[in-house]
Amino acid sequence: MRQLVQELLQGNRRALARLISLVENDDKRKAEVLPELYRHTGKAYVIGITGSPGSGKSSLVDRLLESVRRDELTAGVIAVDPSSPFTGGAILGDRIRMQEHALDPGVFIRSMGTRGNLGGLSRATREAIQIFDAFGMDLVMVETVGVGQSEVDIVKYADTTVVVLTPAGGDSVQTIKAGIMEIGDIFVVNKADYPGTERTVAELNAMLDMKGAEDWRAPVLPTVAVRGEGVDRLWEAVLRHRELLESSGRLQAVRRERARQELADQLEHLVKSWIWEKIRARVPYEEMVEKIMARSMDPYSGAYRLLEEIDFPLPQ
Template sequence: MNDLVEKVLQGDRRSAAKLITLIENDAPEKRDVLRQIYPHTGRAHVVGITGSPGAGKSSLVDELTREIRSEDLKVGVIAVDPTSPFSGGALLGDRIRMQEHATDRGVFIRSMGTRGSLGGLAEATRDAIRVLDAFGCDVILVETVGVGQSELDIMHHADTTLVVLTPQAGDHIQTIKAGIMEIADIFVINKADLDGARKMVTDIEAMLDLSPLINGWRPPVVTTIAIDHRGIPELWATIKKHRAWRKGNKGETNRERVRRELAEIIQRQLVHLISRDLDRHYEHLVEKVAARQLDPYSAAMDIIRQSWKGGLTQ
């Protein structure tokens, strides 16, 4: 396993793919692998691309990749697709859409199924980002599944979040939704050749006039026609401008992100431990609650305390 990590740090593509698969499958070696690569992360700029289905996110990622590669930067792409609740499979269509970049050694493309995870991303997305960071990617593009107003996890993973909207798709209604407004670092009006694009820009600008600035940053509104590469250079320039702005606020943002990640890891570990031990060690508490001898909240706190003391590191 140490050899595999070392190869990733040297830029070996096959080893990077193997490590991501190991993480996705939650292999026993996962924790040790992440411990080894963590000191080599934090250099890549992560760009999240989210928005409703049909907004042209994949085309936007494709053209952004081309634009970034024109500066000879190494690009990682993580494209998240919904997993079927029936078969457990995912279409992973971005591998089809981005075939042009498949032979480019400066581009690493990884499609991931959500595997039932909510929030628009796969559970392993954050760790896959770290692998690509350690692999040497300068920019990592993360495309979420088509989302509505509540699947906002990308804001906790990305350094710059693009919210992609399209005219004539009812998206102007979304601009008044607090969640979407708050996660966007940049608004992208894609398919801007359609009627209503200018009105959508005006509506978003009006909403931004009524919204407080986040640490002094006002999200720009960029229009694009991704399939013609129109507006893509301007979009990439805006992303770089946001990256430069972030440098003055990076410490606080990173601390917030670390705090959230630690809370999520603790939560997952506790759920795992309690689910594992509930039938085996806590049946007496279940019986007491069922007999009305103990209330559920007291029983739950007792289980949490015992699990915390007994097995968090197991």
């Protein structure tokens, strides 16, 4: 494992791929690797790209990579697909679309599916970002489908969050999922070759104006990802947002908050794993479930009983 870390730090792509598989599979050996890597992280800038299925996120990332490479930056891409149990490589569609970057040594694209729960995927995403970071990528782009928790999650890791929408057609933007307006640093109305784009852009702008004065007003940018239209402006907006975060000290503040959160998450994770391990080893958990079903026990006292059984130091 030490060897693998050394290879990663030297820029070995095979080591990069293997380490990402390790975190995707939640392999126990990652515990030997991640603490070692951590001090080599903190340099990559993380861009989150979120939006509904099929809104054009992958197409946008594909085009953004051209801008990134033109600026002589390197990038790791993680396409998070909560609906896919696939592992160890790219989702076919993404592979085809981003193919031309596959031979580029400055780009590394990887899809990650759920192996079990969304919480696990979220953790694996964070760890994969760290691996790309330690590898030395200037940027990490994370594509997440806006379902369930995941679009909210991306804010935890991304320095700049890009929300991808499409022209609302007959519908009004008012039907946009609650929460999405809060997380976007940049809004993209992709598929601007479809009717209704202007109205969607105008409505989004009106909604953003209502939010009141802030040092950053999220721009709303129409794009046609398949033709690369508007992508330069999107890239410029990302760079401007980054510049603002850096010059205002907000990036430091955000990253401090993230460090705090990571420590808390890690603590909870450890405590939870410890408790479950003990409980599985000793306690007739299923019996208790049956008792609760039969109403001969309640879950509140049940939880206490379990903790007593494993000698957890309960407060008196």
